Amino acid sequence: MSLRLSTVILPYRRWHEGGRAAWTRAEQLGFHTAYTYDHLSWRTFRDGPWFGAVPTLTAAAGVTDRLRLGTLVTSPNFRHPVTLAKELISLDDISGGRVTLGIGAGGSGFDATALGQEPWTPRERADRFAEFVPLLDRLLREDAVSYEGDFYSAHEARNIPGCVQRPRLPFAVAATGPRGMRLAARFGQAWVTTGDPKLFENGTPEQSIQAIRGQAERLDDICAEVGRDMNGLDRVMLTGFTPDRNGPLESLHAFVDFAGRHAELGFTEIVIHWPIPDSPFEAEEKVFEQIAMEAPAQLR
Numbered sequence: 152m153s154l155r156l157s158t159v160i161l162p163y164r165r166w167h168e169g170g171r172a173a174w175t176r177a178e179q180l181g182f183h184t185a186y187t188y189d190h191l192s193w194r195t196f197r198d199g200p201w202f203g204a205v206p207t208l209t210a211a212a213g214v215t216d217r218l219r220l221g222t223l224v225t226s227p228n229f230r231h232p233v234t235l236a237k238e239l240i241s242l243d244d245i246s247g248g249r250v251t252l253g254i255g256a257g258g259s260g261f262d263a264t265a266l267g268q269e270p271w272t273p274r275e276r277a278d279r280f281a282e283f284v285p286l287l288d289r290l291l292r293e294d295a296v297s298y299e300g301d302f303y304s305a306h307e308a309r310n311i312p313g314c315v316q317r318p319r320l321p322f323a324v325a326a327t328g329p330r331g332m333r334l335a336a337r338f339g340q341a342w343v344t345t346g347d348p349k350l351f352e353n354g355t356p357e358q359s360i361q362a363i364r365g366q367a368e369r370l371d372d373i374c375a376e377v378g379r380d381m382n383g384l385d386r387v388m389l390t391g392f393t394p395d396r397n398g399p400l401e402s403l404h405a406f407v408d409f410a411g412r413h414a415e416l417g418f419t420e421i422v423i424h425w426p427i428p429d430s431p432f433e434a435e436e437k438v439f440e441q442i443a444m445e446a447p448a449q450l451r
Contacts, residue, residue: 154410154450155420156443157184159223159389161193161427162202166210170202173425174211178218180443185211186223186253186422189230192261195430205238212246219249223389223422224325224343226257227276227283229266233308236290239320240310248315253343253387254287255325256280277330278302284324284334291319323387327366329373336374341385341420345392359393360412367416387420388413391432399423400434406442407449414450 158177164170177185189204208220220242225235243250256276257263263270271279282300289296290310298305314320321340326332327347335342347354347362354362367386374381390399390409399409400423410421424432426439 153447154414154418155183156181156410156447156450157186157219157387157420157422158182158425158443159186159188159422160425161196161432162187162204162207163196163200163427165200166202166207170207171210171214174218175214177425178215180440181447182218182443183420184219184221184251184422185215186221186251189222189225190260190262191229191265194260197261205242208250209242209245212242212249215249217249219251220246221251221253221323223253223323224255225252226255226262227279227302228257228262230283232283232287232290232303233305236287236308236310239291240312240314243314243316243320246315248320250316250320251323251341252320253323253325254284255343256331277328281330281334284322284338288319288322288338323385325389329369332370332373333377335370336377336379336384339384341387342370343387343389345389348392350394351392354394356393356395356398359395360416363388363393363413364416385419386417387422388418389422391424397432397434400426400439400442402438403441403445403449406446410446410450 160173174185187204187207192201204222211220239252259270279302282302286298286303290308291314294311296305296308322338323341323343324335324339325343326335327344344363344366346359350359350362371381395409399406426432426434426436
């Protein structure tokens with residue numbers, strides 16, 4: 152399988168002031184998928200413009216035809232499975248079946264307290280995620296769902312006619328721990344990693360590769376445990392959070408080298424951030440477009 156190249160477009164621009172243009176350009180450049188972050192606000196962008204993921208993806212669906220669309224990632228921090236399922240089914244319909252749900256357990260950032268709650272502990276995030284994903288899976292597959300759990304409930308929740316994509320739209324599950332990886336193996340059509348966050352500040356690219364190799368091997372073991380064919384689970388690398396940082400976007404050669412090393416670990420999709428000036432995702436736009444247009448052919 153050829154390595155797919157995708158991008159993530161942060162929702163910080165007004166739609167008619169550059170927002171729309173990025174999504175249409177992503178399709179023109181031939182990206183496989185264009186994702187966006189699903190946050191209420193995020194890191195250094197907190198005090199600036201930031202728009203909602205689902206409305207943004209809905210608008211993107213209306214101005215594109217072939218480009219797949221998705222979140223990278225949605226989390227339980229401010230989402231409920233019942234309402235999220237209804238939005239996803241609507242988005243899948245509007246896009247003609249082009250939606251992928253990237254989903255993760257969430258973190259301790261601004262989303263964790265925006266609804267007035269105390270931040271959940273890592274264990275509680277994992278517990279909620281373990282309940283969130285199976286319930287969302289049912290809601291997207293079944294016409295009517297009732298459920299009573301420790302954290303989430305559904306009472307005769309109707310989701311007719313269901314997803315365009317059958318039996319439901321695909322899940323790309325972000326996880327580095329065993330519980331999250333088990334969810335990826337059981338419910339995911341893809342697994343997502345950003346590498347080992349402990350290596351971001353002081354690690355080396357070589358250490359990062361070794362850490363990601365270890366993650367991939369653990370996923371293989373878990374797939375074997377649950378009886379999942381590991382070859383049927385795509386592997387997605389979201390770049391920008393390894394010690395390489397934006398180094399892979401400095402040149403076509405640098406990116407092909409980076410992507411090739413990760414393809415050797417079994418990755419089927421590499422995601423790069425759309426350039427944002429004066430941010431951690433700053434990159435030369437001409438180089439970014441060259442990578443988009445020329446790298447896939449070199450990675451076949």
